[in-house]
Structure formats: structure tokens, C-alpha cells
Amino acid sequence: MMRYVFTLVLLSFLASTAVPANAGESRKEMAARIDALQTRMDAVENRMPSAVNFQQRLDDMETQLQALTGTNERLEFENRQRKDELKGLQRTVDLLAAEVQKARETARNANAALGRFITGEDVPPSEERPDNTAEPDEETLAAQQRYAEAKAFLEQGYFDQAQNAFEVYIADYASLPLAGPALYWLGEIAAVKGDYRGATNAYIETLKRFPKGSKAPEAMVKLGAALFALGDKVEACRALKAFPSQYPRAAAGVRARAEIERSRAGCQ
Numbered sequence: 001m002m003r004y005v006f007t008l009v010l011l012s013f014l015a016s017t018a019v020p021a022n023a024g025e026s027r028k029e030m031a032a033r034i035d036a037l038q039t040r041m042d043a044v045e046n047r048m049p050s051a052v053n054f055q056q057r058l059d060d061m062e063t064q065l066q067a068l069t070g071t072n073e074r075l076e077f078e079n080r081q082r083k084d085e086l087k088g089l090q091r092t093v094d095l096l097a098a099e100v101q102k103a104r105e106t107a108r109n110a111n112a113a114l115g116r117f118i119t120g121e122d123v124p125p126s127e128e129r130p131d132n133t134a135e136p137d138e139e140t141l142a143a144q145q146r147y148a149e150a151k152a153f154l155e156q157g158y159f160d161q162a163q164n165a166f167e168v169y170i171a172d173y174a175s176l177p178l179a180g181p182a183l184y185w186l187g188e189i190a191a192v193k194g195d196y197r198g199a200t201n202a203y204i205e206t207l208k209r210f211p212k213g214s215k216a217p218e219a220m221v222k223l224g225a226a227l228f229a230l231g232d233k234v235e236a237c238r239a240l241k242a243f244p245s246q247y248p249r250a251a252a253g254v255r256a257r258a259e260i261e262r263s264r265a266g267c268q
Contacts, residue, residue, distance in 0.1 A: 143169070146169050147169055150162055150166045150182065154185055154188075162189060163186060166182045166183075166186050167186065170182050180214065180216070181214060183206040183210070184202070184215035184219050186198075186202040187222060191222065191225075191226060203219045216247065217243070217254045221240070221254060221258045224243070224262075225265075227239065228261070228264065236265045237262070237265055240258060240262045240265065243258045244258070
């Protein structure tokens, strides 16, 4: 191709510089000029592959730049997605933390409202365990485990779970001694929730079915408090006034609580 171009240029040059045949000196000049032109054409032809390679490199670099631009845009999009996901996860963590804090505050408030009773130990008296030396059978062991699980829910502030567990326990083991404390705790859970009618019923049931049970003295005091909360001062005071004679050997803490409730209700 380059040779073809060079031939055309050379013919054009010769046509434009034609001289008579007898002008010998002019032919020498023309030959020199043709040689110079040939040299320049050779140099241009030699540089052509470099120019082509340079253009190819430019094209390759442009292609790579376009590819990198596309990759960068994709990475930016994925980065925005990750940021959105992280924000969503953070919101979830914050909500869970708020729920945990709320549960802890509910448990603290409940413990404060119920005094020492929720966290107190259940120590059934001897009449609830007629034979302290006998080995408990499998049913008794299972009942004790079920009761302990329900009590653990209560102490941790999971009142709905505790209520369900105690109700199931009473349904399955109604005749066992720990059914009395289970009934009492149902009354306490109802009181924490502000359901004083339900609390009253649970305390009355405790006293009816287990009048000498470990929680009977406390149930009688709490019955007076629940009746007063319902606005029935007469019945509240009747229960609170009967407490000392009904349970003269009640624990000191329970007797002190009875005095507090009598004063609160304004009993004469």
C-alpha cells in the first residue's frame, strides 16, 4: 500500500518537474530530490506500524477504562446495598435491645410491687410433706421439676409464660402440695397485671384448697389487698382482721405486711 502511494507521489513529482533532455545538470538535481523524497517516504513507512500499534493501545486502554468504569459502578451499587442491609440489621438490633430493656424494667417493677415474695424461697412446711424421710417417686420428681420451671419464668419476669406453666401444673397435679403455691403465684401474676378480680379468685382458691399450705398466710394478706384494690373495703378489712387469729404463727414478714395492708385500707 505504501509503495503504491509512493509511486503515485513520485509520478506526480516527475510530472511537475519535467525538463528538456539536454538539461543534464537539472537531471542531477532532480535525481537528488527523488532520492531525498524516497528517504522521507521510507521513514514515514517505517513509522506507520508504530502509529498503528499506538492507536491499538489507545483503543485497548479505552476498552479497559470502560470495563473499569462499569466495575466501579457495580461495586458502588453493591456497597450501597450493603450499607442499607447494615442499617436494617442495626435497626433490628436496636429494637431487640429495647425489648430486652423493657422486659428487664418490667421484671424490676414487678419485683418492687410484690416485695420479697416473688424472689423468696418456697419452703413447704412439714404438713405439705408428710414423710420427709421417704424417697420421692417419679411423679413427685416430675412435678417438682415442672414447678421449678414455672417459678423460674416468674423470677425472670416472664409472666405470661409463668402463668401458663402454673395453670398447666395445677391441671396436672391438682392434689399435690405444690399446687397450693402454684395457685398463690397465679394470684400474684394477676395482681402484677392489674387483674385484681383474677387475683382475688386465685387467693380464695388457695385458701379453700390448701388452708394450711405454705402460702396460705400470704394468700390471706394478699386477698385483703386485692379486695381493697377492687373497692370492697368491708371484705378487705374482714380478711385482714381475721389474719392474726387464723395464722398466729405466720412469718414475721407476712405479719408486717398484714399490718401495712390494714393501715392502707383504713381498717379500725
